[in-house]
Amino acid sequence: MYKKILLFIRFLLYLSCIGTDVTDDYVEPTLRITSPQIISIKVGQKFQFTAKYFDTSGTQIDNPNLIWTVSPPDALTIDDNGFATATKDGLATIQVSVVTALGTTISAETSFPVREVVVITETATMTTDTATTTSTTSGTASNTTDSNTSTSTTGSGTATTTPNTATSTTNTSTTIGDDDVVVTAPQSYQGTIQTTSSYVLTGSYEYGLNDAGQLVLDIAADYLASKALPGLYVYLTNNPNSPSGGYKIGEVTVFSGAHSYILPSSIDVNDYKYILYWCKPFSVKVGDSTIF
Amino acid sequence: MDSKKRNGILYKVGAWFLEADQHYTDQGLLDPNATRGVFVISVYGRHGISDRITLVGYIPFTRVYQNEQVFTSGNPGQPGEAVNSLGDIDLTVEIQILKRPRWVLATSLTLGIPSGNNSGGSDGSYQTGDGEFNQILKVLAGTSFKIAKHSFYAKASVGFNNRSNGFSDEIRLGIETGSQLFKNKFLLLARLNTIQSFFNGSLSAENSNGSIFANNVEVTNLGGEINYFITKKWSASFGYSVPLSGKNIYKAPAVSGGIAYKL
Numbered sequence: 001m002y003k004k005i006l007l008f009i010r011f012l013l014y015l016s017c018i019g020t021d022v023t024d025d026y027v028e029p030t031l032r033i034t035s036p037q038i039i040s041i042k043v044g045q046k047f048q049f050t051a052k053y054f055d056t057s058g059t060q061i062d063n064p065n066l067i068w069t070v071s072p073p074d075a076l077t078i079d080d081n082g083f084a085t086a087t088k089d090g091l092a093t094i095q096v097s098v099v100t101a102l103g104t105t106i107s108a109e110t111s112f113p114v115r116e117v118v119v120i121t122e123t124a125t126m127t128t129d130t131a132t133t134t135s136t137t138s139g140t141a142s143n144t145t146d147s148n149t150s151t152s153t154t155g156s157g158t159a160t161t162t163p164n165t166a167t168s169t170t171n172t173s174t175t176i177g178d179d180d181v182v183v184t185a186p187q188s189y190q191g192t193i194q195t196t197s198s199y200v201l202t203g204s205y206e207y208g209l210n211d212a213g214q215l216v217l218d219i220a221a222d223y224l225a226s227k228a229l230p231g232l233y234v235y236l237t238n239n240p241n242s243p244s245g246g247y248k249i250g251e252v253t254v255f256s257g258a259h260s261y262i263l264p265s266s267i268d269v270n271d272y273k274y275i276l277y278w279c280k281p282f283s284v285k286v287g288d289s290t291i292f
Numbered sequence: 293m294d295s296k297k298r299n300g301i302l303y304k305v306g307a308w309f310l311e312a313d314q315h316y317t318d319q320g321l322l323d324p325n326a327t328r329g330v331f332v333i334s335v336y337g338r339h340g341i342s343d344r345i346t347l348v349g350y351i352p353f354t355r356v357y358q359n360e361q362v363f364t365s366g367n368p369g370q371p372g373e374a375v376n377s378l379g380d381i382d383l384t385v386e387i388q389i390l391k392r393p394r395w396v397l398a399t400s401l402t403l404g405i406p407s408g409n410n411s412g413g414s415d416g417s418y419q420t421g422d423g424e425f426n427q428i429l430k431v432l433a434g435t436s437f438k439i440a441k442h443s444f445y446a447k448a449s450v451g452f453n454n455r456s457n458g459f460s461d462e463i464r465l466g467i468e469t470g471s472q473l474f475k476n477k478f479l480l481l482a483r484l485n486t487i488q489s490f491f492n493g494s495l496s497a498e499n500s501n502g503s504i505f506a507n508n509v510e511v512t513n514l515g516g517e518i519n520y521f522i523t524k525k526w527s528a529s530f531g532y533s534v535p536l537s538g539k540n541i542y543k544a545p546a547v548s549g550g551i552a553y554k555l
Contacts, residue, residue: 016309016331018357018372025363057365198321227496228318228508228540231415244367255497281417282315282325283361283370 021283025241029100030054031066031108034270038112041086041182049082051096051108052271058239058246060271069095075114086114187269193219193277193289199226201277201287208269215263217249217275225255231281234261236272240288243278252277304336306529306550312542318508320539326370327359328542332379336550344388348400352379354408354420375412380421381405395435402428424457428464444471453487460493460508470517479519483533486512511538517548527552 035050053064068078075092078084084094092114097107188208195201203223210216217236225232237246249261270292277287311329314322334352341347357374383403390397408421430451437444446469453462465488470481488510495507515533522528531548535541 016311016329016355016357018374019327019359020362020372021313021327021359022362022364023369025365025367027365057363057367059365059367198317198319198323200319226318230497231417232497239365239367242363242365242367244363244365244369252497279325281415282328283358284324284326 023241023283025058025239025244026056027054027058027239027241029056029102029104029106030238030273031096031098031106032270032273033094033096033108033110034268035082036187037110038182040113040115043086043089043114043116045182046083046085047182049078049084049094049096049110051082053098054238055101057244058237058242060238060245064098067097069097071095089114089116189269189291191275191289191291193223193275193287195287197284197286199229199286201225205275205289207275207291215265215267215269217261217263219254219259219261221258223254223257223259225252225277227255229279229282229286231279232286233278233280235276235278236263236267237274237276238272240274240276240290241285243276246276247272300338300340301555302336302338302552304334304550304552306332306334306336306548308332308334308546308548310542310544310546312544314543316511316535316538316541316543318540320510320537322543325542326361329355329357330542331355331357334379346386348382348384348386348402350382350384352381352408352420353377354379356412356418356420358418373413373418375409375418375420377409377412377420379408380426381407382426394437395433398432398434400428400430400432402426402430404428422459424455424459427454428452429454430464442471444469455493458493458495458507460495461490462509463488463490477521479517479521481517481519483515483517484513485515486510489539507540509538509540511541512536513546515546519552525554527554 031051031053033049033051035048038047041047049068051066053061053066055061066080066082068080068082068084070076070078070084071093072090074088075090076084076086076088076094078094082096086092090113091111093109093111095107095109097105099105188206190204190206193201193203193205201224203225204220205223206216206218206220208216210218232252233243234249234252235243235246236249237243239245247263247267249263273291275289275291276285278284279286309329309331311327312325313327314324317323332352332354334350336351337349339347353376355374355376358370358372360372361370363369381404383405384400386398386400388396388398404422404424404426406421406423406425408419408423410419410421410423412418412420428451430449432447432449434445434447437446446467448468449464449466451464453464455461464485466483466485468481468483470479472479489508491508493507513533513535515531517529517531519527519529529548529550529552532545533548534545535543
């Protein structure tokens with residue numbers, strides 16, 4: 001009898017051993033142009049393009065072997081480090097590519113006009129809607145903004161820009177004079193946090209630099225999160241399935257209404273593509289938003 | 293009432309186990325979670341100090357664990373973790389109010405001693421107790437009857453759990469029926485229990501210090517149990533229950549077993 005009891009207890013103890021849960025957090029490798037979006041550049045001016053490469057875990061790879069090209073070839077000159085000089089009036093496209101660990105080539109590109117003369121006399125507003133970029137100006141006509149200005153990412157030679165109806169971007173450039181010759185769009189993004197679980201989590205936000213030059217995640221008054229799930233953290237990440245490799249903003253302590261997170265100066269506005277809400281005790285994603 | 297007349301003693305060593313990779317949310321919907329397990333070894337005792345008064349004690353030793361979390365990308369996951377500690381001890385006094393040939397009416401008061409760990413583990417979520425003082429007042433009614441010359445019993449209970457420290461109060465309902473089989477060598481029973489919250493507590497994720505399922509727990513469980521009477525004094529039991537619905541609680545079947553000794 002006692003041996004049977006001991007055997008039964010040993011069986012029950014075996015049931016309570018710690019096992020392993022495996023989560024598939026694969027993401028497509030991405031290459032992202034992180035330098036500010038050019039609205040217009042004057043012939044003869046120089047500009048430093050930058051790009052970052054993220055592998056299948058969403059981790060940024062240091063010092064990738066980037067290949068920069070320009071189209072048409074006489075529009076700009078660009079060196080191996082992405083340093084470009086505008087040379088000829090017209091629409092130009094900068095493309096950067098990298099060979100992934102899987103042997104495939106992925107690329108990203110940005111297009112913008114090169115002008116002999118750049119003048120903006122009124123405020124310009126640019127709105128990003130799904131996969132296309134358009135821009136308009138008001139007041140005195142100018143040739144600074146151009147509906148051909150856009151940025152896209154391609155993989156293996158095929159355009160794969162994904163429309164994102166949850167995110168829109170509104171950029172406003174300030175009035176400049178003739179002496180200012182490279183017009184770049186201020187980078188701020190607006191979007192909506194959405195639940196990916198059965199817990200309530202919703203709210204709109206704006207992500208970008210504030211007047212003091214700080215990078216801020218401003219969550220609006222319509223934000224609402226369930227109070228039933230403690231251990232909720234918010235991250236910036238390049239892998240929407242995992243907080244690993246991301247930046248932990250902090251534990252969620254506000255469950256309704258407007259609030260802000262001021263981010264460290266070491267983070268650039270284009271460093272992270274996703275906002276991720278993660279339940280740490282349960283190790284599951286609760287909600288997210290694609291920033292851009 | 294003859295308080296000097298004893299009404300039997302029973303001791304039971306039991307085990308209870310649950311492992312869940314999903315849970316009921318606050319909306320009563322199902323969501324996934326990292327696999328968590330709860331394993332309890334308990335000592336249970338009943339001591340009738342008279343025909344009408346019985347003292348009951350329940351001492352659990354609880355293990356709460358979570359599986360290691362691994363990402364296919366190789367990104368750092370989360371190591372597995374476990375906490376072993378004494379759980380919340382229940383002390384109960386049962387009083388028989390009325391006894392008729394086929395009916396019995398009783399009441400009980402259970403004091404849930406917060407002897408468990410309500411903030412165990414690296415993030416405080418490995419709880420072996422809720423950290424508050426439960427006071428459960430219950431009324432029970434039981435009867436026996438026959439169907440086709442076969443004897444059955446049935447009982448029903450309604451209880452109110454007055455909770456402290458910002459927890460919501462609860463109402464607890466239960467029904468149970470069973471019958472002895474095979475020359476009374478086996479007792480087979482079925483149970484339906486439910487806990488419903490009044491949602492009147494103040495505790496939430498804003499102030500619960502990382503605990504999971506801190507408050508407003510609801511669950512309806514359907515279960516069965518088979519008892520085998522090895523001798524007149526020794527018996528063994530095996531139970532199985534499944535949650536039918538719930539809020540803020542794991543969704544997984546629970547298995548239990550035990551060895552009882554009756555004096």
